[in-house]
Amino acid sequence: MDERDRLAAEFEQHRPRLRGVAYRMLGSLGEADDAVQEAWLRLNRTGGEDIDNLAAWLTTVVARICLNLLRSRENRREEPLDGVDGNAGSADPAEEAALADSVGVALLVVLDLLSPAERLAFVLHDLFAVPFDEIGTLLDKTPAAARQLASRARRRVKGAGTAPADHGRRREVVHAFLAASRGGDFGALVSLLDPNVVLRADAEAGPTRGPLVLRGALQVGKGAIAAGSARAAFSGPALVNGSPGVVLAPYGRLFLVLSFTVENGLITGIDIIAEPERLREVEVAVLGD
Structure with missing residues (x-):
């Protein structure tokens, strides 16, 4: 040589x-x-x-x-x-x-x-x-x-601040939501949602370029499954404004955030943020154990 x-x-x-x-x-x-x-x-x-x-x-x-x-x-x-x-x-x-x-x-x-x-x-x-x-x-x-x-x-x-008392359970719910969305497991996804769950997406988040509101576990579950397969590749759990959530970041650039409201172990609200002005106000940190 x-x-x-x-x-x-x-x-x-x-x-x-x-x-x-x-x-x-x-x-x-x-x-x-x-x-x-x-x-x-x-x-x-x-x-x-x-x-x-x-x-x-x-x-x-x-x-x-x-x-x-x-x-x-x-x-x-x-x-x-x-x-x-x-x-x-x-x-x-x-x-x-x-x-x-x-x-x-x-x-x-x-x-x-x-x-x-x-x-x-x-x-x-x-x-x-x-x-x-x-x-x-x-x-x-x-x-x-x-x-x-x-x-x-x-x-x-x-990140900064004190984690809420139910931080561990919220983290488990977010991980389960992400896994069910990625795997297309509709039944598992619906089981994580409160029957009266409300999903709100801003004008940049949905396919119609306008604000979107979905109500009820079945409708929210269908929407999450439809979007999950396309977006799962660059999605991951994160701390979003101090609470467990999901970020979508193709090639390392923040593109979309899912912020969850969790009550009694079920997701009661999902706020999807994609408008650049709103994203700049979101604090993201690594979701630890």
């Missing part, structure tokens, strides 16, 4: 981790793969002879590439995502959806709301155990400043 082949083989050993870093930084598998490929091109140009710690060097390069991409997004942050079928990259949508589910859709949503520096500090330190002195060098900040960035991000990820 010549030197170039050896370098390529070493790089392939690091590719999964680099892809994981880039995906959590960017929220798009296509962009993540592009960032990793750019890191390989840079390594190939250098030859790698003077690199003492290849893993650290590659992580730094990928992080810098991702940071530049995130900063370039800032000027176009208000651009809407054109529907859940739009593709933000060249990756296989099914693979992208599977990866989003494994990482956590809510986490991707919260990461997308962070500043580029906060996102980098949190992802590198909390998810990949990169020391703060290295993160500070990447950001041209002191280790203490990098630590503070990660701390602010961590508070956003976890």
Whole structure:
């Protein structure tokens, strides 16, 4: 094996981790793969002879590439995502959806709301155990400043405030609702709904581009089953304004929120939010155990 082949083989050993870093930084598998490929091109140009710690060097390069991409997004942050079928990259949508589910859709949503520096500090330190002195060098900040960035991000990820007394039961209901919707299990879905449940969707949430109201377990269940199969790929449980709910976030961008009212173990109300102005007012955090 010549030197170039050896370098390529070493790089392939690091590719999964680099892809994981880039995906959590960017929220798009296509962009993540592009960032990793750019890191390989840079390594190939250098030859790698003077690199003492290849893993650290590659992580730094990928992080810098991702940071530049995130900063370039800032000027176009208000651009809407054109529907859940739009593709933000060249990756296989099914693979992208599977990866989003494994990482956590809510986490991707919260990461997308962070500043580029906060996102980098949190992802590198909390998810990949990169020391703060290295993160500070990447950001041209002191280790203490990098630590503070990660701390602010961590508070956003976890949310704030005290959970309601029935938080655990609400979480169970939301998980069951999402599973029944994804699986098309109408009977299981209806069993979670109060007979007089009311679903309200804003003008951007429904298929008719107008506000929608459904009443009764059968009607709400039918609507949830119809929408669930199309939207399940990029949906996941989350804390929505402090209570368990569901977020839909294709390619890491918040597109729609389901907020639940749960009483006596049954869903009595569902508020579906998709209007950009309303979404900006929603607080999303990761739904923990």
